[in-house]
Amino acid sequence: MKTTVSILKALSDPNRLRVVAALMSEPELCACQLKELLNVTGATVSRHLALLIQAGMVGSRKEGKWVYYRLEKENTDFQELIQWLKREFENSRLVQADRRILDEIDSCDKIEMCRKQRRKSKQ
Numbered sequence: 001m002k003t004t005v006s007i008l009k010a011l012s013d014p015n016r017l018r019v020v021a022a023l024m025s026e027p028e029l030c031a032c033q034l035k036e037l038l039n040v041t042g043a044t045v046s047r048h049l050a051l052l053i054q055a056g057m058v059g060s061r062k063e064g065k066w067v068y069y070r071l072e073k074e075n076t077d078f079q080e081l082i083q084w085l086k087r088e089f090e091n092s093r094l095v096q097a098d099r100r101i102l103d104e105i106d107s108c109d110k111i112e113m114c115r116k117q118r119r120k121s122k123q
Helices: 002-010 014-025 031-038 042-054 076-090 093-107 110-122
Strands: 058-063 066-071
Touching (some): 002 042, 031 066, 042 058
16 A cells, blocks of 8 residues: 555656656656756755655666666556556647657757756856
8 A cells, every 4th residue: 555655646746747757758867857847946856756766666877977767667566557647648738748848858968958957046
């Protein structure tokens, strides 16, 4: 029951659903890419990711100063749920718009994007 509650809590926020949808379409994304996609603060992205990690839905790896996040596809606790979400996301205009934004984000230099975000947060 604890796992079910954690997963449902993790999916109870529209931005966390957007993170899951983004990670379904990308093998992995760094925190700055997710921050850019959601247009929220770094602290907010961290809180969202923490809940998704706690639920076992998202994993991470560190490479230098970058932390990359991925959907934990091996976790059998939510495979049917992921398939259902995938079907639901197919017709979502927001998810389709996010995919276009992700294409733009993917074409940007990550280092420059992070610098831009830091400058913006200092203003």
